[in-house]
Amino acid sequence: GDSVTQTEGQVTVSESKSLIINCTYSTTSIAYPNLFWYVRYPGEGLQLLLKVITAGQKGSSRGFEATYNKETTSFHLQKASVQESDSAVYYCALGEGNMGYKLTFGTGTSLLVDP
Amino acid sequence: DPKIIQKPKYLVAVTGSEKILICEQYLGHNAMYWYRQSAKKPLEFMFSYSYQKLMDNQTASSRFQPQSSKKNHLDLQITALKPDDSATYFCASSQTTSQNTLYFGAGTRLSVL
Numbered sequence: 001g002d003s004v005t006q007t008e009g010q011v012t013v014s015e016s017k018s019l020i021i022n023c024t025y026s027t028t029s030i031a032y033p034n035l036f037w038y039v040r041y042p043g044e045g046l047q048l049l050l051k052v053i054t055a056g057q058k059g060s061s062r063g064f065e066a067t068y069n070k071e072t073t074s075f076h077l078q079k080a081s082v083q084e085s086d087s088a089v090y091y092c093a094l095g096e097g098n099m100g101y102k103l104t105f106g107t108g109t110s111l112l113v114d115p
Numbered sequence: 116d117p118k119i120i121q122k123p124k125y126l127v128a129v130t131g132s133e134k135i136l137i138c139e140q141y142l143g144h145n146a147m148y149w150y151r152q153s154a155k156k157p158l159e160f161m162f163s164y165s166y167q168k169l170m171d172n173q174t175a176s177s178r179f180q181p182q183s184s185k186k187n188h189l190d191l192q193i194t195a196l197k198p199d200d201s202a203t204y205f206c207a208s209s210q211t212t213s214q215n216t217l218y219f220g221a222g223t224r225l226s227v228l
Contacts, residue, residue: 004157034215045119045205045219046158091158100215101148101207102171105158 002027004092006106013082014114021077021109023066023092035068035075036093036103046091049077087113118142119220121206126225128196135182136191136223138206146170146212147189149181150219153202164189165212196227 005024013019027033037049037059050059055070066077075092092106122137140147149161163171167183178200180192193200206220 036215038219040219043221045117045121045221046207046217047219048216051216095215101146101163101209101212101217102160102173103158103215103217104160105150105152107155107157 002029002033002094002104004094004104004106006092006109008109009107010110010112012112012114015084016081019077019079019082019086019111021090021092021111023075023077023106025073025075025092025094025104027094027104030094030096033094033096034100035066036095037064037066037075037077038091038093038105040089040091040108042088049090082111082113084113084115087111117221119206119208119218121204121220121223123223124221126223128225128227130196130198130227132196133192133194134196134225136193136204136206136225138189138191138220140187140189140206140208140218140220142208142218143187144208144210144218145186146209146214147183147187148207148209148217149189149191150205150207151202152205152222153199158205162189162191163212170212193225198227201225201227 034053036051038046050061052059052068058067093103095103152158203222207217
């Protein structure tokens, strides 16, 4: 089967500091998985933050970056300098290109940025 | 303004009862979905609908029945509720089922006592 692992359930970072949220994946059914980061701000639905469909490529959005590493099966989310408005829950996910609706999610990492 | 509206935001039910979770999307999408997230677990895919027809069902229990009365509606009826059904239920949509950028509602948090 497919799985996504986010090891940190909750992360607290001071404003202007750097951030890494870890994500590793495993798949036995998808030859070329697409990888995603979704973000859920308080009171809102999940929204796509970034996605990468090709191994070795990097995606970026709103100052966040993630590189699709097929060798280490990882897709860690990074930001050089977080802001208080980045406080949210971040979900890593993988999916297939053509059946894109059936995403496999991680459990989510709740980020709290201290002002 | 939210483009996917889920009602209610919170729902408390007693074991054995029946509830309907409402979802409306105003994105003009043709595909709609239900996902569920139980405590400490990942979001998991439940159903997909395309042009108001069921395309995929990953839910083992027949107690969960999606209902699409209009193109932009996909409600979820849950019968004979159990405490294990307690979760946040997310509705989502995309232009078509081949698109892998999903748009999610804010969720309905269901607690079954």
